[in-house]
Amino acid sequence: MSITLSDARIVTPDGVHHGWLTIEDGRITHVGQGPAPGNGHGLGGLIIVPGFVDIHVHGGGGAGYPAGSADQARRVVGFHRRHGTTTALASLVTAPLERLKAAAAMLAGLCAEGLLAGIHYEGPYISAARCGAHRPELLREPSVTEFAELIKAGDGHVRMFTLAPELPSALDAVRECVDSGVIAAIGHTDATFEQAMAAIDLGASVATHLFNAMRPLNHRDPGPITAAMVDERVTVEIVNDDVHLHPSVIDLVLSAVPGTRVTFITDAMDAAGMPDGDFDLGPMKVEVRSGVARLAGGGSIAGSTLTMDAAFRRGVQTNGLTLPEAARVTSLTPAHVLGLADEIGSITTGKYADLVLLDDTLTVQSVMKRGTWLTPPPGTP
Template sequence: MEQTRVQVAQAIAQSFNEQPRPWAIRNARRVDARGVLEHCWIVADGDTIVATGTSDDELERAIEHYGVGERLTDAYGMIMTPGYVDIHAHGSWGKSFDDGAEGIMIARAGHMVHGTTRQVLSLITNPINTMCENLRNVHEAMAQRPDVLGSHLEGPFLALSRKGAHDPQCLRDPTPDLVNALLEAADGSLRQITIAPELPHGLDAIHRFSEAGVAPAVGHCDADYATAQRAFDAGATLMTHMFNAMNGLAHRAPGPIPAAVEDPRVSIELINDGFHVQNPMVELSFGFAPGRIAFVTDAMAATDCPDGNYQLGALDVVVENGHARLVSNGAIAGSTLVLERAVQRAVQVLGISETAAVAAATLVPAKALGLDKPNAITNQPLGLIAPGYAADVLLLDPAQWQVEHVWCAGRPMK
């Protein structure tokens, strides 16, 4: 089994060295953030969607014009969505994104086969030198494959009281020298960073990272409502996995969550696995922050693996019934979720609209990082099935919302 997964990962990595050719899909039920469109088709000239529609005659003309030839897939009524975008995940298939080039290759494959075509690689709290090295590894991976969007530092600038599964010996105040060291190591590849704004240099660091083009995220914090407001005014535009590792909602101590909810500049991460956040709170979230809920997985190395013993950084983790906890104190240690399952749960368990559920895994996370429009990271925008957008496309079984076929940057992955 392990060898098979390595081979799958190697094949996916190799596919990015091949030039994509024109291709098309017909007879699909398109679902994206704009709504549902029946009997839809798309044509891609390689890595970019160039035409969409519902007319069979127009499809035939587009197929001939772009030279699709035999590279036409009949969806037979399957659901077609944009590729899923995960902006907060740590690994899968027994590997972490902190594990160097091979770890990145294997862990990315574990999410790709479940429809996550683009991913920000989250790095766990470690000694600063180790975190800098891991940032450099992600920067190198970005140069080799378009599915890696960059890195997310979940630490080391976290509150000790809300550290979760992060090593307390490695937590730091974000002093200017440390901020500069991480930015230098990332060399433009750092997409977001989680910061507790109440730390002595927290607000200054948020401003500095924002000025450098990084999206600061409020999380793993003990911040009150007013401090969270100041953090968003200083440049924070994300909330890291809302409800987890932060003050909860209280009528006399509202905490950071209402500050994020009421601020239209802020995108809000949510782990929809039924464990990190119970169903009523997921439903409530879509009600009070419509169009700003971004599904994330916070997935660790045990994702898509059997229960057992694993590592999260230098810490021992045990996974039972798919739930990961630290051996030392029982703290939740990430998840074993994939975005495929998050969307399935939203639609089939919670009754959230198909449009909103798909948007939470596609356009909303892309927009949170400015990737919903032409940009220097992906070239084409992400998050919609529309001309000019990246040819990241999924075909799903309409009964189970299970991912059956995957295209990333125009290359078939599954």
């Protein structure tokens, strides 16, 4: 089946072009400028961007991955797809090991279906001093044996593991990540610059929500933030929700770190898309007030209520990114992190047709996954 979308502003890595594209068997076969040859589905000048790729998300739409329920996981996927996320990891939080392994086994089945791109363990091998919304009594020192069990539970679908490199045996865990084909991420850490660099030298390649739950940057104690920003081997995650980071800090990162090493994430939890109220994040109780999620009793920030389309909008409207720059940090760079950039992440011939249609306010109008409309545009046959 062939689909031609015409009269659109198409955002590609090299610019924004008014034109058309053709899709066959779920892949983009042609991208052209000007009027489409033959008949196409006219989009009235809508903007087409690549489907968003979220490498750090816990929940949304009133459901969460840490709950270990396949029904909840499907609801999370559906919610974020409506907001333009066509590829995502399922992020778990610190919990008892057996609960983590059970959740990973359930999520592995959804990965095998193609609903998810993999599993992300955030904890339990993180710093008590920087634990944020993770339950302190459940934190553990890394064990290579335990680590191997957690990887095995994901049945080949564990893609990323966040840990604190200063913990005993943490560097052994980084080595195990690399040997297992799992992305080692530095996060929830009180590491010094030198400790962070030791992990990077062994293959750690992502900084989990840069600045948040990390030893602060100091002019004589640069810490993990500086290590991640200056090392070209590391991609830094940014939660662009006006809560986790001041906009000027995001501007600083965007000016200091190439967009090829910056990825926006949501770090969303169950409350994304829901009214204020009380929610769970794994074993932790969370209060959401005015859209801000914190541990019950006014504690640490506990994930976000962000969606990737909102992060994209903020990148353009608040941080001054061009549309191609915003597409890079919400699609292409995270696709590179996952090793999927040959298949997704940009509007390029040969890649899957994972597409998001936006209006002039950058609000999602329609979403396509591999050439199939999840939310079709008006007038679609």
